[in-house]
Amino acid sequence: MSEMAAPLTPAQKSTDQFEIRDYLRLDLFPHFLCPGCGHGIALRALLWAIHDLDIEKDQLAVVSGIGCSGRLSAYIDANTFHTTHGRPLAFATGLKLARPDLHVIVITGDGDCLAIGGNHLIHAARRNLDITCIMLNNEVYGMTGGQVSPTTSLDRFTTTTPLGNQEPGFDACALATGAGATFVGREVTLQTTALKILMQEGIVHRGFSFVEVISDCTEIYGRKNDLGSSPEMVLSQKRSVLPKFDGSAVDKPFRAGNWDTGVLLRKERPEYYEAYRAHCHRVLGDGKSK
Amino acid sequence: MNSTAGTSAVRPAVMAAPTNVLIVGVGGQGVIMVSKILARLSQLQGLQVKQSEVHGMAKRGGSVFSHIRFGNEVWSPTIPMGEADVVLGLEWAEGLRWLRYLKPGVGTFISDTKRIVPPFSCRDRQHDARHGYANHSVAEIVNQVPSAFAPDATGMATQLGNERVANTILLGILSTVMDFPVESWREVLPEFVPPKTVETNLKAFEAGREWTTKPHAPDLNETSVVQHAMPTSRREVNLEITEAWCKSCDICVKMCPERCLALDDHQIVELVKPEACTGCRVCEWLCPDFAIAVHVSSVPIVANQAGVSTEVSA
Numbered sequence: 001m002s003e004m005a006a007p008l009t010p011a012q013k014s015t016d017q018f019e020i021r022d023y024l025r026l027d028l029f030p031h032f033l034c035p036g037c038g039h040g041i042a043l044r045a046l047l048w049a050i051h052d053l054d055i056e057k058d059q060l061a062v063v064s065g066i067g068c069s070g071r072l073s074a075y076i077d078a079n080t081f082h083t084t085h086g087r088p089l090a091f092a093t094g095l096k097l098a099r100p101d102l103h104v105i106v107i108t109g110d111g112d113c114l115a116i117g118g119n120h121l122i123h124a125a126r127r128n129l130d131i132t133c134i135m136l137n138n139e140v141y142g143m144t145g146g147q148v149s150p151t152t153s154l155d156r157f158t159t160t161t162p163l164g165n166q167e168p169g170f171d172a173c174a175l176a177t178g179a180g181a182t183f184v185g186r187e188v189t190l191q192t193t194a195l196k197i198l199m200q201e202g203i204v205h206r207g208f209s210f211v212e213v214i215s216d217c218t219e220i221y222g223r224k225n226d227l228g229s230s231p232e233m234v235l236s237q238k239r240s241v242l243p244k245f246d247g248s249a250v251d252k253p254f255r256a257g258n259w260d261t262g263v264l265l266r267k268e269r270p271e272y273y274e275a276y277r278a279h280c281h282r283v284l285g286d287g288k289s290k
Numbered sequence: 291m292n293s294t295a296g297t298s299a300v301r302p303a304v305m306a307a308p309t310n311v312l313i314v315g316v317g318g319q320g321v322i323m324v325s326k327i328l329a330r331l332s333q334l335q336g337l338q339v340k341q342s343e344v345h346g347m348a349k350r351g352g353s354v355f356s357h358i359r360f361g362n363e364v365w366s367p368t369i370p371m372g373e374a375d376v377v378l379g380l381e382w383a384e385g386l387r388w389l390r391y392l393k394p395g396v397g398t399f400i401s402d403t404k405r406i407v408p409p410f411s412c413r414d415r416q417h418d419a420r421h422g423y424a425n426h427s428v429a430e431i432v433n434q435v436p437s438a439f440a441p442d443a444t445g446m447a448t449q450l451g452n453e454r455v456a457n458t459i460l461l462g463i464l465s466t467v468m469d470f471p472v473e474s475w476r477e478v479l480p481e482f483v484p485p486k487t488v489e490t491n492l493k494a495f496e497a498g499r500e501w502t503t504k505p506h507a508p509d510l511n512e513t514s515v516v517q518h519a520m521p522t523s524r525r526e527v528n529l530e531i532t533e534a535w536c537k538s539c540d541i542c543v544k545m546c547p548e549r550c551l552a553l554d555d556h557q558i559v560e561l562v563k564p565e566a567c568t569g570c571r572v573c574e575w576l577c578p579d580f581a582i583a584v585h586v587s588s589v590p591i592v593a594n595q596a597g598v599s600t601e602v603s604a
Binding site: 016017019020021024029030031033034035036037038039040041044189190192193218229230231232234 | 534535537538539540541543544545571575576577578579580581583584585586
């Protein structure tokens with residue numbers, strides 16, 4: 001049985017120069033994402049956070065589901081796992097329980113995480129297993145042609161809502177908070193350094209960490225809704241956020257264009273793997289805990 | 291008023307004209323705190339005090355000044371030019387800026403030699419930019435003003451363990467040129483500083499008083515602005531653009547604070563104004579396609595190449 005990964009210390013070093021190509025599978029480049037897609041910026045922030053935390057590639061496992069976000073794991077030169085739609089958290093749970101020595105990071109999208117994988121999200125958060133879930137929220141199913149997603153804002157046009165979306169969207173951070181996640185944060189891609197620090201804190205946090213990245217889908221969502229080119233989209237995202245520090249995620253109703261960003265929740269609760277092992281140890285006694 | 295009012299029996303010699311003290315500095319240094327201490331001290335001596343200030347420059351770097359006038363009878367709250375008995379500068383350039391308010395030949399000039407270079411005095415946005423900070427050496431000023439004290443108060447304060455008590459060190463020096471009994475200073479000081487720092491502040495006060503007892507030749511090497519304005523190395527920035535990866539999304543072009551990128555005929559990004567690039571890395575961070583890498587290196591430069599600062603705007 002492997003030992004739990006040693007707790008990471010929040011990186012003392014903070015580099016502004018790192019060779020991102022050391023962390024990429026260069027033969028797959030240029031990547032498949034559309035021009036101006038915020039997912040690329042989020043991927044940089046994640047790799048930067050990993051670099052500053054000094055995590056060995058062999059100690060890193062990146063799990064992703066289906067969708068534009070799901071493809072990101074393929075570009076990372078580490079242990080990566082491209083799983084079925086909505087199930088990256090389920091695969092990651094199994095992976096973390098079998099190999100607790102790995103740092104398991106899940107990259108998922110809004111549809112992947114909140115619609116098809118909604119159940120897996122709430123139960124992963126409930127268990128509080130030491131996984132970092134990075135949800136890239138671009139408010140739309142981009143890869144399948146621009147269908148409405150659980151986070152699409154009101155009155156936005158998608159291929160399945162030709163008259164404008166009338167379903168209220170999810171506040172993913174409030175959902176994760178309610179389900180029991182112990183670290184919840186949100187950031188926009190334009191604030192790359194803040195996003196990197198947030199991801200870093202999420203990875204360091206012992207327990208289920210949920211990081212929502214406000215990303216942009218220029219080609220499919222932005223164009224249909226006349227949201228402008230990608231620079232305009234990332235700037236308007238930045239304008240509509242409300243930075244917060246360790247506040248409560250649920251004290252404000254979710255409205256499009258009024259996101260709280262920063263660390264929204266940070267609390268301590270027994271980590272599932274350690275609690276489970278300790279329990280087995282108590283019940284079965286020494287040497288039989290396997 | 292508290293029990294210290296008892297000391298009011300010791301009064302400075304009757305003053306026909308009010309004593310004028312001008313306290314200047316930049317936001318965050320404690321100009322207002324220092325002037326409050328002085329005002330309270332004067333009140334305890336039974337004197338009339340008027341104080342007038344410009345504040346709200348809490349953002350570090352903004353200019354802050356405070357006029358204090360005290361005496362048996364004070365009418366106007368502001369000090370006319372050339373009438374200040376003491377100019378107390380918490381920052382070197384601010385001290386120099388207000389030097390002309392000092393009573394010529396009579397007034398006392400006290401200033402920290404700490405230099406805080408305001409961003410807006412920089413000539414360009416490159417790192418190690420040339421700047422228009424005062425280029426007067428300490429010796430030059432001290433030799434011009436008959437009664438001048440120019441300690442490296444911030445350096446002394448750092449040695450005491452808290453850079454922020456530099457203002458109290460200067461107060462200690464001020465206490466040696468004012469008529470107030472030294473016990474009053476020691477009693478008033480703790481009322482205005484944060485409770486946790488009372489001990490350090492009292493130490494700093496004594497350090498300031500002690501500094502005046504020793505002869506001081508201004509240390510030219512330590513505070514030479516010319517040295518400060520001449521960096522020994524320069525940042526060289528190289529942008530590595532992987533053209534095959536660029537998808538013409540325009541983010542870097544629109545986000546570059548120096549507007550030094552553009553899309554070429556093939557809609558691929560190129561560096562059009564390399565001389566304007568400061569190496570801030572915004573394009574590198576925001577490129578979703580990892581097509582831009584910013585390489586910053588330090589290149590040594592020969593002397594006399596860097597610009598020389600011009601004099602302070604007064």
